[in-house]
Amino acid sequence: MSDTGSGLRLTFQPASVRGVDAGFLTIGQFILDIPFGQPDYAAQTATCTPACTRRFKQNLTIINQAFHAHALGKSFRTNWVRNGVELKPLANLKRFDQAYAQWLPSDPVQPL
Secondary structure (H helix, E strand, O other): OEEOOOOEEOOOOOOOOOOOOOOOOOOOOOOOOOOOOOOOOOOOOOOOOHHHHOOOOOOOOEEEEEOOOOOOOOOEEEOOEEOOEEOOOOEEEOOOOHHHOOEEEEEEEOOO
Protein backbone atom coordinates (compact mmCIF):
# COMPACT_ATOMS: atom_id res chain seq x y z
CA MET A 1 0.00 0.00 0.00
CA SER A 2 1.42 3.43 -0.84
CA ASP A 3 0.32 7.01 -0.57
CA THR A 4 1.41 8.93 -3.64
CA GLY A 5 1.07 12.28 -1.87
CA SER A 6 3.53 11.56 0.93
CA GLY A 7 5.73 8.91 -0.65
CA LEU A 8 4.99 6.57 2.27
CA ARG A 9 4.92 2.88 1.40
CA LEU A 10 3.77 0.21 3.86
CA THR A 11 4.52 -3.43 3.23
CA PHE A 12 2.65 -6.13 5.10
CA GLN A 13 4.19 -9.54 5.60
CA PRO A 14 2.38 -12.62 6.94
CA ALA A 15 3.43 -13.59 10.46
CA SER A 16 4.35 -17.08 9.23
CA VAL A 17 7.27 -15.64 7.21
CA ARG A 18 8.85 -13.69 10.08
CA GLY A 19 11.66 -15.32 11.99
CA VAL A 20 11.76 -12.89 14.91
CA ASP A 21 9.03 -11.13 16.86
CA ALA A 22 9.48 -7.68 18.38
CA GLY A 23 7.57 -6.00 21.14
CA PHE A 24 7.71 -3.48 23.96
CA LEU A 25 8.47 -3.95 27.62
CA THR A 26 7.55 -0.82 29.55
CA ILE A 27 8.98 -0.35 33.01
CA GLY A 28 8.26 2.77 35.01
CA GLN A 29 6.06 4.38 37.57
CA PHE A 30 3.05 6.62 37.37
CA ILE A 31 3.66 8.74 40.47
CA LEU A 32 6.96 10.34 41.38
CA ASP A 33 6.92 12.39 44.59
CA ILE A 34 9.75 14.91 44.49
CA PRO A 35 10.16 16.86 47.75
CA PHE A 36 9.44 20.57 47.33
CA GLY A 37 12.43 22.88 46.90
CA GLN A 38 14.95 20.21 45.97
CA PRO A 39 17.42 21.40 43.33
CA ASP A 40 18.32 17.78 42.54
CA TYR A 41 16.58 14.56 43.41
CA ALA A 42 17.68 11.07 42.43
CA ALA A 43 14.91 8.51 42.23
CA GLN A 44 14.97 4.83 41.50
CA THR A 45 11.81 4.72 39.48
CA ALA A 46 11.49 1.14 38.30
CA THR A 47 12.90 -2.29 38.94
CA CYS A 48 12.33 -5.51 37.07
CA THR A 49 13.31 -8.10 39.67
CA PRO A 50 14.45 -11.69 39.08
CA ALA A 51 10.96 -12.81 40.14
CA CYS A 52 9.61 -10.69 37.29
CA THR A 53 12.09 -11.81 34.64
CA ARG A 54 11.55 -15.51 35.47
CA ARG A 55 8.03 -15.11 34.11
CA PHE A 56 9.31 -14.47 30.56
CA LYS A 57 8.91 -17.53 28.36
CA GLN A 58 11.92 -16.67 26.16
CA ASN A 59 15.03 -14.51 26.27
CA LEU A 60 14.59 -10.81 25.62
CA THR A 61 17.01 -8.74 23.56
CA ILE A 62 17.14 -5.02 24.24
CA ILE A 63 17.67 -3.08 21.03
CA ASN A 64 16.76 0.46 22.17
CA GLN A 65 15.35 2.52 25.02
CA ALA A 66 13.15 5.57 25.37
CA PHE A 67 12.96 7.91 28.34
CA HIS A 68 10.07 10.15 29.32
CA ALA A 69 9.90 12.69 32.14
CA HIS A 70 8.21 15.82 30.81
CA ALA A 71 10.10 18.90 31.99
CA LEU A 72 11.12 17.39 35.35
CA GLY A 73 13.76 14.93 34.17
CA LYS A 74 17.38 16.05 33.91
CA SER A 75 19.17 12.77 33.31
CA PHE A 76 18.56 9.02 33.06
CA ARG A 77 20.56 5.90 33.60
CA THR A 78 19.56 2.29 33.00
CA ASN A 79 21.47 -0.08 35.25
CA TRP A 80 21.28 -3.82 35.11
CA VAL A 81 22.38 -6.55 37.45
CA ARG A 82 23.13 -10.13 36.52
CA ASN A 83 23.72 -12.75 39.23
CA GLY A 84 24.09 -10.02 41.87
CA VAL A 85 26.77 -8.09 39.92
CA GLU A 86 25.99 -4.63 38.54
CA LEU A 87 27.17 -4.38 34.95
CA LYS A 88 28.00 -1.37 32.77
CA PRO A 89 24.87 0.80 32.39
CA LEU A 90 22.79 0.08 29.31
CA ALA A 91 22.20 3.82 28.95
CA ASN A 92 23.54 6.91 30.66
CA LEU A 93 21.83 10.04 29.38
CA LYS A 94 23.47 12.90 31.27
CA ARG A 95 21.40 15.75 29.79
CA PHE A 96 17.74 15.08 29.10
CA ASP A 97 15.43 17.53 27.34
CA GLN A 98 11.87 16.34 26.68
CA ALA A 99 11.72 18.60 23.60
CA TYR A 100 14.41 16.41 22.04
CA ALA A 101 13.31 13.04 23.45
CA GLN A 102 14.30 10.14 21.25
CA TRP A 103 14.75 6.40 21.10
CA LEU A 104 18.29 5.51 22.07
CA PRO A 105 19.62 2.59 20.07
CA SER A 106 21.88 0.21 21.91
CA ASP A 107 24.02 -2.72 20.98
CA PRO A 108 21.68 -5.72 21.22
CA VAL A 109 22.06 -7.31 24.65
CA GLN A 110 20.22 -10.14 26.36
CA PRO A 111 20.12 -9.09 30.00
CA LEU A 112 17.05 -11.11 30.92
